[in-house]
Structure formats: structure tokens, C-alpha cells
Amino acid sequence: MTVVQPERVVRTTCPYCGVGCQMNLHIKDDLIYRVEAPFDSAPNYGNLCVKGRFGLDFTTHPRRLKQPLIRDGEGFREASWEEALTLVSKKLSQIVRDYGGDSLATYACAKATNEDNYIFQKWVRAVMKTNNVDHCARLCHAGSVTGLQLAIGSSAMSNSIAEMEHLDTFIVTGSNTTETHPVISLFLKRAVRQNGAKLIVIDPRQIELTDFATLWLRQKPGTDVAVFQAMAHVIVTEKLYDETYIGTQTEGFEDYIESLEPCTPEWAEAISGVPAEDIRQAARLYAEANQAAIYWGMGISQSTHGTDNALSLANLAMMTGNLGKAGAGLNPLRGQNNVQGCSDSGGLPNVYTAYQAVNNPAIQAKFEQAWHTNLSPDPGLTVTEMVDGALTGRIKAMIVMGENPMMSEPNLAHAQHAIEALDFMVCIDIFMNETSEYADVILPSASFAEKAGTFTNSDRRIQRIRPALPPVGESRPDWEIVCELARRMEAILGVPESAGFDYADAEAIWEEMRAVTPDFYGITYERLEREGGVHWPCPSLDHPGTPYLFEEGVPRGRGKFWPLEYGTNSELTNEEYPFHLTTGRVLFHWHGGTMTRRSKLDEAFPEPILEMHPDDAHALQLVSGDWVEVESRRGQVTCRVMVTGRSPQGTVFLPFHFVEAAANLLTLNKIDPRAKIPDFKMAAVKLRKAETPQRDGHDIPLEERGAIKEPTRYVH
Numbered sequence: 106m107t108v109v110q111p112e113r114v115v116r117t118t119c120p121y122c123g124v125g126c127q128m129n130l131h132i133k134d135d136l137i138y139r140v141e142a143p144f145d146s147a148p149n150y151g152n153l154c155v156k157g158r159f160g161l162d163f164t165t166h167p168r169r170l171k172q173p174l175i176r177d178g179e180g181f182r183e184a185s186w187e188e189a190l191t192l193v194s195k196k197l198s199q200i201v202r203d204y205g206g207d208s209l210a211t212y213a214c215a216k217a218t219n220e221d222n223y224i225f226q227k228w229v230r231a232v233m234k235t236n237n238v239d240h241c242a243r244l245c246h247a248g249s250v251t252g253l254q255l256a257i258g259s260s261a262m263s264n265s266i267a268e269m270e271h272l273d274t275f276i277v278t279g280s281n282t283t284e285t286h287p288v289i290s291l292f293l294k295r296a297v298r299q300n301g302a303k304l305i306v307i308d309p310r311q312i313e314l315t316d317f318a319t320l321w322l323r324q325k326p327g328t329d330v331a332v333f334q335a336m337a338h339v340i341v342t343e344k345l346y347d348e349t350y351i352g353t354q355t356e357g358f359e360d361y362i363e364s365l366e367p368c369t370p371e372w373a374e375a376i377s378g379v380p381a382e383d384i385r386q387a388a389r390l391y392a393e394a395n396q397a398a399i400y401w402g403m404g405i406s407q408s409t410h411g412t413d414n415a416l417s418l419a420n421l422a423m424m425t426g427n428l429g430k431a432g433a434g435l436n437p438l439r440g441q442n443n444v445q446g447c448s449d450s451g452g453l454p455n456v457y458t459a460y461q462a463v464n465n466p467a468i469q470a471k472f473e474q475a476w477h478t479n480l481s482p483d484p485g486l487t488v489t490e491m492v493d494g495a496l497t498g499r500i501k502a503m504i505v506m507g508e509n510p511m512m513s514e515p516n517l518a519h520a521q522h523a524i525e526a527l528d529f530m531v532c533i534d535i536f537m538n539e540t541s542e543y544a545d546v547i548l549p550s551a552s553f554a555e556k557a558g559t560f561t562n563s564d565r566r567i568q569r570i571r572p573a574l575p576p577v578g579e580s581r582p583d584w585e586i587v588c589e590l591a592r593r594m595e596a597i598l599g600v601p602e603s604a605g606f607d608y609a610d611a612e613a614i615w616e617e618m619r620a621v622t623p624d625f626y627g628i629t630y631e632r633l634e635r636e637g638g639v640h641w642p643c644p645s646l647d648h649p650g651t652p653y654l655f656e657e658g659v660p661r662g663r664g665k666f667w668p669l670e671y672g673t674n675s676e677l678t679n680e681e682y683p684f685h686l687t688t689g690r691v692l693f694h695w696h697g698g699t700m701t702r703r704s705k706l707d708e709a710f711p712e713p714i715l716e717m718h719p720d721d722a723h724a725l726q727l728v729s730g731d732w733v734e735v736e737s738r739r740g741q742v743t744c745r746v747m748v749t750g751r752s753p754q755g756t757v758f759l760p761f762h763f764v765e766a767a768a769n770l771l772t773l774n775k776i777d778p779r780a781k782i783p784d785f786k787m788a789a790v791k792l793r794k795a796e797t798p799q800r801d802g803h804d805i806p807l808e809e810r811g812a813i814k815e816p817t818r819y820v821h
């Protein structure tokens with residue numbers, strides 16, 4: 106056997122999840138033909154999951170966008186860059202003139218680089234004069250972010266991935282870690298198996314980590330606040346709290362204790378179904394450890410009471426002094442490869458880079474000076490408000506850079522109406538997706554493998570990506586596309602002095618970013634080259650970076666305890682809709698499937714499958730492989746069932762990766778009032794056994810059963 110010799114090997118960062126694995130791409134004939142992980146490099150030390158190892162072939166998929174596309178009747182025609190850029194800049198400028206910048210809605214991109222996103226929000230703010238910029242973080246950790254800001258004044262993951270294998274005691278709740286942050290889960294499992302760490306899993310589904318758990322609390326979906334409040338009750342009544350930490354670092358403990366009085370474990374058992382004794386044990390395990398960490402995911406955040414969920418976790422960490430030290434902390438695991446970075450780069454409606462508030466006059470003045478232009482102090486709209494704004498006519502145009510709201514927004518029929526009401530929509534993406542189907546212009550961007558820049562992973566580690574392949578067709582890095590548009594619009598709108606959209610390369614953008622961002626100031630490309638990655642905050646060139654936060658106290662000054670009341674605004678089941686639908690992810694696929702369904706991974710997991718408890722399947726006379734119709738008050742999909750004890754009785758699970766049974770046709774767009782995050786984990790549905798979909802006596806191929814409008818990707 107001859108071993109293929111690579112023409113070149115390029116070190117880069119995985120484009121899928123927030124673990125931020127480092128990888129070496131072996132390139133020959135402009136193809137990635139092997140992916141390896143360096144053993145000596147944080148955060149993954151030689152590990153990769155199936156997506157990083159085998160899922161990168163999307164980069165060279167034949168359906169990558171190669172040229173700008175302009176709407177032509179029902180379809181699109183290819184256009185030159187000049188024509189497309191001129192059209193977009195004229196149209197957007199006209200809308201800004203007629204209705205003002207606040208009539209635009211813009212989506213930044215958690216898959217693109219920090220540099221791409223910095224330029225994007227600079228264009229939105231400096232040229233279009235609006236703060237209406239947001240991204241998928243709103244649909245993701247908004248509940249966690251809002252809760253943590255209220256409690257401690259910071260929302261990033263507090264501790265590093267490197268600490269995980271040395272954990273002593275830890276809670277994992279609402280995170281299916283082995284499928285969604287697979288390499289992190291390896292370190293968590295190692296902590297249990299090699300370090301004897303005690304793991305408490307708190308999750309309604311029997312995820313793989315329950316096999317490693319000392320204790321598994323299987324609560325009824327949506328009842329987390331009751332369980333965590335009861336744990337706090339036990340910690341107070343058994344005096345297991347950390348008096349010194351509470352006394353020196355927090356406020357509001359007295360009021361909080363009072364609010365806990367009715368929250369006995371028996372009270373929580375009645376609400377959540379978790380045995381009172383297990384709640385007691387969990388409280389003791391967590392509070393008696395020298396250091397104990399909490400890791401969580403979407404099961405906590407994506408709820409109409411996501412903020413309360415996060416607050417109840419923050420209360421537990423503060424009362425036990427589990428903040429500001431190694432192996433402890435509050436750790437919302439960030440999802441997208443660069444969702445941390447997209448927020449850090451100013452892709453949010455209320456802040457510039459590193460959370461510098463748009464309505465702080467000193468910050469506003471600093472950015473006005475740096476960008477030579479006046480800026481708006483009014484916080485902009487969130488993603489969920491943008492969709493609603495399109496329906497009321499307040500939003501006239503949308504710019505979507507690397508997101509797919511027509512798969513990822515709740516209640517897709519609602520999102521579709523909103524998008525159809527727009528005067529103009531531009532999508533910037535590496536592929537055509539369900540959203541760009543509705544666009545007026547689609548601009549092709551270069552993928553992670555074709556450009557330079559930085560991603561920031563879940564533990565705030567800034568790492569490089571490097572060009573390994575030539576850009577596909579005429580595609581260009583996002584920042585270049587945005588600079589072209591910004592320069593043209595400055596000319597049309599007569600912005601007196603250019604805000605500066607001329608950059609030699611991604612590094613030049615980073616240099617500008619760090620100059621206006623104290624937390625990034627000490628990080629340079631040269632340093633990243635040498636050290637592999639640096640954790641921000643890093644205020645000076647000789648600062649080592651900050652693997653874990655809050656050693657000197659929390660940013661809020663004192664951490665605040667928030668009394669909470671258990672209640673629910675979620676959609677509950679009834680006689681007509683007797684099943685509870687929860688949605689989420691599987692190991693092999695990514696969100697709307699744009700990337701993974703165009704990779705070999707699709708062969709491993711080719712179709713949507715509804716997970717259902719054996720008792721429920723028995724009652725409906727269903728066996729694995731049968732077809733079932735799932736209907737909510739919003740919509741209906743058909744797919745096959747898998748009978749498994751993973752889901753609790755009465756709850757069915759559907760991944761949202763598959764257009765042919767798009768889970769978000771079923772979900773509802775009700776939101777948490779403070780975080781504005783939708784409730785992706787709670788919808789009421791009814792189920793009916795369905796016939797195998799057929800046409801002319803044959804089964805209809807899966808890809809032709811699109812439940813929403815057929816995306817072009819399937820119509821050749």
C-alpha cells in the first residue's frame with residue numbers, strides 16, 4: 106500500500122462546535138484528504154470527533170456557491186461581483202434613505218471569523234447607522250447570558266477545558282455533551298473514570314453521560330427551577346453553604362434564604378418527579394465538594410424561563426463559593442465554533458467589541474473617534490424582534506451572513522411570513538440554504554478552509570484559522586465582501602469621511618479590533634502563531650491570558666442572589682396534544698444540515714427520526730421504523746420513529762437538522778421576556794401512525810418530501 110503524501114499540511118481550527126479543536130488538514134490536489142489532530146495542542150490534545158475528522162468534505166461539495174446570484178423570477182441567475190455589489194449597495198442605501206437605518210435587520214455569523222464579524226457590525230453601525238445586529242446566540246445561550254449578567258455581570262464560560270480532567274465534582278444539566286461537545290465529553294468521562302470525580306446528571310433524557318453519573322436526576326422537562334431551588338433549600342437547612350464567600354463576595358443572601366422556605370425537596374418532587382432523597386443527595390454532593398463545577402447547555406437556556414434557570418444555577422454556585430477557582434465555576438458550553446467570538450466582536454445589538462455598551466457615552470465617543478463617524482446610542486433589535494418587526498413593517502430589509510433562520514427559527518410558518526414581507530433580502534453564505542431561497546441577492550463566501558482569521562472557542566481561547574484550499578469559484582472571505590459593500594454605500598450615502606474599510610488582510614482587521622478592545626489588546630497574530638491560542642481577557646502583550654475568571658471577584662462587584670418563583674409559561678400538553686415535544690441535536694449533524702448533509706456524515710445518519718418511549722409506542726401500536734405524523738398547533742411533519750427508553754414516557758425528541766421533517770414547523774415562537782429566547786424544548790404535539798409516503802406505488806425518496814417549500818438544493 107502506498108501512503109499518499111500531502112502537498113501541504115495546514116494547521117487550523119474545526120469549523121463545527123465550540124470546543125475549538127486544533128487540526129492538521131492534509132491537502133493534495135486541492136482536496137482535504139485526511140484530517141489529523143496534533144497531540145501537543147490544547148484544547149483537544151490529539152482528539153477529534155466524527156464531524157471534525159470526517160465532516161469537512163462539505164468544503165469541496167459541488168453545490169458550493171461559486172458566483173453571486175441575483176433573483177430572476179422564481180429562480181436565480183448568475184451575476185458578476187460588480188453587478189451584484191452595485192445592486193445590493195444601491196438597494197440598501199435607498200432603504201436607509203427612505204426609512205432610516207433602523208429599518209434594516211442584520212444577522213452576523215457564528216461560523217465566520219472574528220474579523221468577518223467585526224467588519225460586519227462596523228458596516229452596520231458606521232454606515233447604516235443602526236445597532237440592529239444580532240446572531241444565533243439569541244436562539245442559543247440568551248437565557249444563560251441574561252441570567253449570568255444579572256447575577257455576576259459576566260456571561261462567558263468561567264473555567265477552561267484544560268481543568269476538566271482534574272474535576273472533583275460536577276453537574277451536567279441540559280447538555281447532551283457526548284453528542285454536542287464530544288471532545289469535552291472525553292475529558293469529563295476521564296475525570297470520572299481516572300480521577301474518581303463525582304458526576305451529577307440532571308436531564309430528562311437518558312443521555313450517554315448518565316452511564317458515568319453517580320447520580321442522575323430525571324426531572325420532568327421544564328421543571329429545573331424547582332429542582333435547583335430545592336437543592337439550595339437543602340444546602341441552607343443543612344448549613345452546607347460557604348459563609349466566607351457569601352459574606353465577602355455576594356449580596357442579597359438573606360432575602361434569598363427567605364424565598365427558599367417553601368422549596369422543600371418534597372415540594373420539588375411533586376413538581377419535577379425527582380425523588381426528594383435524590384435532590385438531597387445531589388445538594389450534599391455538590392455543596393460538600395472542595396470544588397464543584399456546573400456545565401450546561403440548551404436544556405437550561407432555551408426556555409420561556411431560561412433566565413430563571415440560569416439564575417438558579419448561579420445561586421447554587423455563589424452560595425457554595427464555587428466561583429473564582431480552578432475546577433469550579435459556571436460553564437455554559439458555547440455551541441457554534443465562533444459564537445463566543447461573534448458576540449465578542451460586537452455582533453450584538455447593545456454592545457461593541459467585548460461587551461462595551463453602545464449606550465455608554467464614553468464608549469460611543471471612543472468608537473466614533475476610531476471610525477471617524479457618528480454612531481447611534483440606541484440598542485438595536487434582537488433576532489426574535491427582527492422577525493416580528495418584518496411582520497409589522499418596521500423592518501424593510503434583511504442581511505443574513507451565514508445563518509439559516511428558515512430552519513433555525515421557531516415556528517417556521519411565522520418566520521416565513523416575516524421573510525416574505527420584506528422588500529429586500531441579501532444572503533452571504535457558502536451554500537444555498539432554505540433561507541436564501543427567499544433572497545433577492547446571494548453572495549458566495551469562502552469557507553473556513555479558504556481564509557485566514559481567528560475563532561474564539563467556548564473557553565474564550567482565541568485561535569487561528571489558515572487558508573488550506575483556494576477559494577471555490579469566485580467566492581471571497583466575508584470581510585472582503587462586506588468591505589466592498591461598505592465602501593460603495595459610504596459613497597452613495599455621502600458619509601463624509603470614510604470609516605475605513607480598506608484592509609490588507611485579516612490581521613490588519615485584528616490589529617484594529619485589539620486597539621479598540623482592552624480585553625484583546627495583548628493578543629497578536631504573532632503571539633497566536635507562537636502560543637497556539639490565548640484566553641481573553643488579555644490586556645497587555647506580557648499578560649498570559651485568563652484561563653479562568655473571577656479570581657479577583659465577579660465583574661458585578663458582588664454577586665447577587667435572585668429570589669425565584671417556580672412557574673411556567675411553556676406550552677403544556679392537554680387531551681388534544683398529549684405529547685411533549687423536545688428538539689435538539691444528534692452527533693452527526695449540524696443545525697439546518699447545510700454543511701453536514703453535504704458531507705459523508707449524511708450517510709451515517711440519513712433521515713429524521715423521532716425518539717419515543719416504549720410505553721408510548723406500545724399505546725400507539727408503533728414499532729421502530731414505522732412512519733408517524735407529528736402535529737402541533739403550528740404545523741405538521743412526517744418521519745419514522747425509533748422506540749427507545751432514552752426519552753421519558755410522554756416526551757418525544759426530534760432533531761432539527763432535517764428539512765424533510767423540519768422540527769421548527771412544530772415549535773412555538775413564545776419567548777422568555779428578559780432573554781427573548783424561544784422555548785425550543787417545550788411544545789405540545791399529537792401523534793398518529795402514518796402510511797409510508799408513496800407515489801405511483803413506490804416510496805417517495807426522502808429528499809422529495811420537503812415539508813416546507815422545496816429548497817433549490819434538491820431541485821436539480
Ligand SMILES: Nc1nc2c(c(=O)[nH]1)N[C@H]1C(S)=C(S)[C@@H](COP(=O)(O)OP(=O)(O)OC[C@H]3O[C@@H](n4cnc5c(=O)[nH]c(N)nc54)[C@H](O)[C@@H]3O)O[C@H]1N2
Binds near residue numbers: 245281687692694
Ligand atoms: N452534533 C452537533 N453538535 C452541536 C450542534 C449541532 O447542531 N450538532 N450545535 C452546537 C450548538 S449551536 C449548541 S447551542 C450546542 C447545544 O448543545 P446541547 O445543549 O447539548 O444540545 P441539545 O441537543 O439542544 O441538548 C439539550 C439537552 O437538554 C436536555 N433537556 C431537554 N429539556 C430539558 C429541560 O427541561 N431541562 C434540562 N435541564 N434539560 C433538558 C435534552 O435532553 C438534551 O440532553 O451544541 C453544539 N454542538
Ligand SMILES: Nc1nc2c(c(=O)[nH]1)N[C@H]1C(S)=C(S)[C@@H](COP(=O)(O)OP(=O)(O)OC[C@H]3O[C@@H](n4cnc5c(=O)[nH]c(N)nc54)[C@H](O)[C@@H]3O)O[C@H]1N2
Binds near residue numbers: 242407509536583772
Ligand atoms: N428546534 C430547535 N431550533 C433551534 C435549536 C434547537 O435546539 N431546537 N437551537 C438553536 C441554536 S442553539 C442555534 S445556535 C441555531 C443555529 O442556527 P443557524 O446559525 O441559523 O444554523 P446553521 O445551520 O449553523 O447556519 C449556519 C450557516 O452558515 C453558513 N456558513 C458556514 N460557514 C460560513 C462562513 O464562513 N461564512 C458565511 N457567510 N456562512 C457560512 C452555513 O452554510 C449555514 O448556512 O439554531 C437554533 N434553532
Ligand code: SF4
Binds near residue numbers: 121153155289
Ligand atoms: S468536538 Fe467540536 S471542535 Fe472538536 S472535532 Fe468535534 S465538532 Fe470539531
Ligand SMILES: [Mo]
Binds near residue numbers: 241244245440441
Ligand atoms: Mo447554539
